[in-house]
Amino acid sequence: MKFALSNQIDLAIIGPEAPLVAGVSDALRGSGVEVFGPSKNAAALEGSKSFAKEVMAAAGVPTAMARECSTLEDVENAIDEFGAPYVVKADGLAAGKGVIVTSDRDAALAHAKKFIDMGILVEEFLEGEEVSLFFLSDGKTVMPLSPAQDFKRAFNNDEGPNTGGMGAYSPLPWLPQGFIEEVERAVAQPTIDQLARMGEPFVGLLYCGLIVTKRGIRVIEFNARFGDPETQVVLRRLVTPLAGLLHRAATGRLADGPSAQFSSDVAITVVLASEGYPDRPAPDREITGITEDDHVNVCHASTSQVGSSLIATGGRVLSVVANAVDFATARKFAYDSIAKIQLEGSHYRTDIAAKVSN
Template identity: 45%
Template sequence: MKVLLIGSGGREHALAWRLSASSLLTKLYAAPGNPGIAHMAELVALDVEDHAVISRFCLDHAIDLVVVGPEAPLVAGLANYLRAAGIRVFGPSKAAAQLEGSKGFTKDLCARYKIPTGAYGRFSALEPARAYVREQGAPIVIKADGLAAGKGVTVAMTLEEALEALEACFDGSFGSAGAEVVVEEFLTGEEASFFCLCDGKTALPFGTAQDHKRVGDGDTGPNTGGMGAYSPAPVMTPEMIERTMREIVEPTMRGMAEMGHPFQGVLFVGLMIGEDGPKLIEYNTRFGDPECQVLMMRLKDDLLVLLNAAVDGQLSHMSTRWRNETALTVVMAAKGYPAAPEKGSIIRGVDLLAGEAGAGEAEADEEIKIFHAGTALRDGQLIANGGRVLNVTAMGANAALAQARAYEAVSRIDWPEGFYRRDIGWRAVEREQQ
């Protein structure tokens, strides 16, 4: 099979790594890709916002499957355009991608199908939103309705912080994403991420993870796209997975089908696990980043076989197999992230000439993978070209060993202009010590 992978981040590098190992694969293209992905795919300089250009490339190169990594092309309707041209694509339609593209849409779906989630209000003007926040009090959660690259959410612990977040949304800090705002109840408990592959009718459980959104150690500072993650999530016991499927995923799949928007692709379920069970925080309609990296490390099955089954409506016949060990990834970010990351600094210790993506001084152990998230090449040298730059990922018999292995690899990367959290996986490690 010839496959085109859309995207350029750490998630896409991890997907490319797994796809490249498939017995079905004959050729892998990536648009636009990154220096790490270049070792396992042919990079093509396509404008992923131009659906006609993507479609034409697929037809000219006899592409058998398009795998869309990021959320923005899905919300913009890329899957619809490709399907209309007769091109097979793994990813939801524009209407189905509203589960991520509009937080208000998802909250309304939850209300309609009795899916457990926090109480909420939807607002398109500042003053009514202010009144609602003052009435509810803090802590409270303020969310830009649309896509904001993981930065449109404020967990406000004070009334002042909540009002400032509302003003930021309506003042245009998040562009059109903040034209409407969802104000949500603050949920207590432990957060977890649960994934399903979906074919429109069947949702196949596809692993659990926990990530670290705050930029600083001890879960301090502003929210980011994610500073690290690990899998599996200890809080997601078999019982909790069963409840999540029954109370959240299955009614969502049924509801989307009834609305005429059957969901095909990855359903990423952001959960709060409290005393009364799982509640939905939000949906994403693609693999998480950096959760995808740890899931791909643990997956034992052929990823391309599974994605094909999802596209062909055959997931009811499939199952998945996972390594029992823990996978953990540490995000190395450029100084200034998430506000204004500094680009262009040279990264040493990750040897791109070693024949395998990410191989080099920091990756002597086969249980370690370095996924490129925001890198570029300049005069043959690897440089930082984004906010989140590298995902240093390791396997271990338990969370403590995976954590130690990942940070040992991080220590061998020479990049003074980068930074990282030093406590990724702390919750799982504490559990193991109890």
């Protein structure tokens, strides 16, 4: 806060979920700094899945049926009620690892036991294609960005444990016409309106994690900030200057200008992960071979410069982002680039955007 004030910062953008849930935006706003990022109470939309369910119920937003559980006995009763596949979610923040979807009852209970202290939600299983759709919000108006799809499982063919995300692509050519408008009408705007009625206007990025089922669109989760890795592909295609859009949202003027515009190019991103990720990532290994050009750039996540060496410091190390006129070309750019990167024991998925590349 002292830095923002002493340097006369025009706009503070809060990215990670933990500072939002901790109330950093409240402190900055209280000092007169314009902020893109919801208040502590509004950020509970991500910080508490049970709160999100309450908001959706009040707003009439379609979502999965769920049971709140505070004991393992509650969890057992709930998973037996819904049946397999079991969907068990930690109620609080868990770095993208708080959800398990499994047909193994023992695994579902073990996951619940791990997170029982923060509360558990058990949900009905929903089947369909998942979509991530971001909306800018100034507390009243919402503005959609471009849809994306991310890949949460660690390994090809959606196998292995959940991760923070192993890749993504945008746009989604298989979505039905009018999808964005329907999500705005049935999900984003009612959610923002409900938070305003509760006295907690949401100013920032509303991440709608959705699934397209045979019964229609359902909300899987909300996040209160840009999602990783979807942001890499969405912003790669954004033509409208981002800073202007975020400043309009932060100052309540989202309706006073043009909507976000996107290139006709497609984009994909592939995440390079450390050996052992997501369970026990091996840290402190050197990375070499990173290259960038007009079609490819690299977004660093868990890296650090130590002397003349670049060192991997965590699980999801970096993501290679590529754009092109079609997905087949974008995939070639991305995978040719990531294949040159040397990091002992690292792994990445080779099927990102494969189904739209034929």
